[in-house]
Amino acid sequence: MYAVVGCSDCSMLWVVEGRPERTECPRCGTSKAHAKRKQFVTTEDREHAAEVRASMLANRSGYGEAFADLDSYAAMGERADEAVVDDEEYLDAAGVDTDEARAADERASSSGGSVSRTERVKEALHELDSPTADDVAGYCEEHGVSESFAREALERLARRGEASESRGVYRLL
Numbered sequence: 001m002y003a004v005v006g007c008s009d010c011s012m013l014w015v016v017e018g019r020p021e022r023t024e025c026p027r028c029g030t031s032k033a034h035a036k037r038k039q040f041v042t043t044e045d046r047e048h049a050a051e052v053r054a055s056m057l058a059n060r061s062g063y064g065e066a067f068a069d070l071d072s073y074a075a076m077g078e079r080a081d082e083a084v085v086d087d088e089e090y091l092d093a094a095g096v097d098t099d100e101a102r103a104a105d106e107r108a109s110s111s112g113g114s115v116s117r118t119e120r121v122k123e124a125l126h127e128l129d130s131p132t133a134d135d136v137a138g139y140c141e142e143h144g145v146s147e148s149f150a151r152e153a154l155e156r157l158a159r160r161g162e163a164s165e166s167r168g169v170y171r172l173l
Contacts, residue, residue, distance in 0.1 A: 001017070001043075004053045040052065121149075122157070133150075
């Protein structure tokens with residue numbers, strides 16, 4: 001069972017599934033007994049409840065007639081899937097060799113993918129003995145990550161509590 005309910009405090013409308021004891025407004029957070037909420041429609045079909053809510057919102061904003069001219073969400077969803085350009089067609093139109101793109105994707109997938117810059121900084125902290133900021137920056141530069149990024153990432157990791165620094169030596173927590 002689905003119900004379109006409203007909040008008496010902020011006028012928010014939303015769809016509730018089942019019959020919970022209490023419901024909380026997603027906008028203002030007001031919690032009330034579900035039975036005390038204004039129920040505009042109850043139905044067994046979630047899509048129907050969503051359509052009713054959308055119609056109410058359209059009417060509220062002055063777009064009720066325009067909304068009435070639209071097909072249902074389900075019908076529009078089916079048409080949207082039909083109208084989508086697939087990846088190969090899109091790449092061909094952009095002048096990309098799809099066979100080369102597929103081969104590059106397979107190479108990247110088979111190699112386990114690349115390591116992010118932040119992961120490279122964490123890797124340095126894990127691999128090096130008593131790593132200082134200079135040690136981590138050097139390690140990262142050897143692995144294609146700029147020294148400035150490595151130093152900034154160290155500071156961020158320490159601020160977030162993912163790493164600690166004591167007397168110039170860093171470690172992962």
